[in-house]
Amino acid sequence: MGTLDGGQAARLLSVMWSIRLFEERVGQLTRAGEVDGLIHLSIGQEGVAAGVCAQLRDDDHVYSGHRAHGHALAKGASPERVMAELMGRDTGLCRGLGGSMHLVDAEHGFMGATGVVGGNVPLALGSALASRLGGSDAVAVVFFGDGAVQAGHFVETVNLAALWALPLVLVCENNGYAEFTPRSAHTVVERVSDVVAPYGIERATVDGNDVSEVWEAFARFLAAARAGGGPFLLECLTHRVRGHYEGDPGRYREALAEAEWREKDPILRLERQGRAAGWFDEEALGGIAAAAADGVESAVRFARESPFPPAELTGQMVYADG
């Protein structure tokens, strides 16, 4: 906890590169028709997933939404099994039945991504309640976008989380767009952290593209939640490089200029910070990116070689027996 050190920075860089290259590859495979279905990429937002999930244990439950690949990977899901899931294969995390928007990796405490904006927020509070009732110091974390904040689920959950003082950390990835709609067109409240102010929830707004800021703010909330505090809200201001979904023509906004994006890019920023701090040299940086690239290609090979699930699986999955 506290401020980042060189070892932690290297780990975060590795996680961010893995997500970045994974997402870029998924984008290519979507255009090539190898990944079928509705895909939302998190390129540009890797700093939030990495800064938060790298500090969690397997028994800390994490929930995500439709833009879930990065959160699942950062929480420990195998890239092979996530890629296989996106290709609808039997070896996928969810045996090909969930896909991009519904990733679940219970073994690593990634309890699930839901495709309806905001529907995941009360679920995470359920995990927080379970942790408290079970006498554990595990925390629950839910990722959602600024668009989810205007949904009723959000306020209902914030109210109950505060009333019951449960160990929940609400992590808002505020990328300024609710799907295709700019924040200015759907609310008068600029900061999500201000929305929860009347509930007395401890909250912070940080630059979500600076992974060290995310890390430090989340570390503080995590320690407090483990010690019996909660809930908390961490608003991470970030930038979604791709459209809402792959194929989005993006007519509602201008792309960032290349130079401006290089300033904001959470990976390049951590690399600059690390060079300045003496955490890593060019060779180490190259090694981290190359290892991430190898991991992604290995995931693609694994997915391509995996069979599709058998048809009878659909019937077997309707009810849990016993």
Added chain:
Amino acid sequence: MAHELPYIAAIVEAIQLEMERDESVLYFGQNMATTENEPFVDAFGKDRVRVTPISETAEIGIAVGAALAGFRPVVELYMAEFMLVAMDQVLNEAPRFRGMSGGQVKVPIVLKAGYGFTAGWAGQHTGTLTGLFMGVPGLKVAVPSTAADAKGLMATAIRDDNPVVYLHHYLLTLEHGEVPDGEHLVPFGEAAVRREGSDVTLVGTGWTVDRALGAAERLAEEGIQAEVIDPRTIAPLDTRTILESVEKTGHLVLVDQATRHASVSTVIAGEVAEHGFGSLEAPIVQVTGLDATIPYSEPLEAYVLPDEDKVVAAVRGVLGTAPVTA
């Protein structure tokens, strides 16, 4: 051994026994557990028994999350309509997780709600919304018609590893019945034959089981022997028992309080038309609620609902003892 209890008390008895048996069972909802003197709080404490704000989405969502984390919550919703403000959680989160996760997780929750309160409660508190729930794979739906089943189906619902919508009929709330002592489990997906008969099969659920039984008594005076079947759960639905009965009687009249196009009777009619056509000696007739919002005015409320007269007339119609007028 058995004891006599009102239907509603039988449900409470089941929840109490299950909470004693299994510490992972939680019970929460609006307007409950507000004082230390309430029996459930007294017995199980305020950790396991909780009052909630009027926040159905959060209540049900928390239940789903706690279930994913190993608990067995029972959510007290009072009225089925209150679930309508939380449809994402009821229809699109709770029942989807097992399938979407490829079987990694399960969601053992019970959504307890009353329904069908056609006693002047007008348009928004009287619905028989079974069709909404029974059509979603992954949800189970229990509709007890007797005090004994009210207890046994609740106990089974709590022990089931799937989300269960447990619908208790408000017009049966104070109906007394013999209830088995101690542990009593009624299996899901097994219909009960409430009355045996050879001439016509009547199927009813919840409050319409008694309407069908009343009609059967009157028909017996005319020499017509009606068999009355109560599916008890409509998801899973025991179509086999119904098909076997139709094979014997050759005639089927379905009695359902729901509006016709959202009723379990329409689903049963479809199954029997497809799988039991060879047994049928006359068209299937459905005596359902009319496709209308339940009116407040008492005579109009009665007009849109099934009753014994309508059931008797329908049976006479299918048996050819009176012209079909449906």
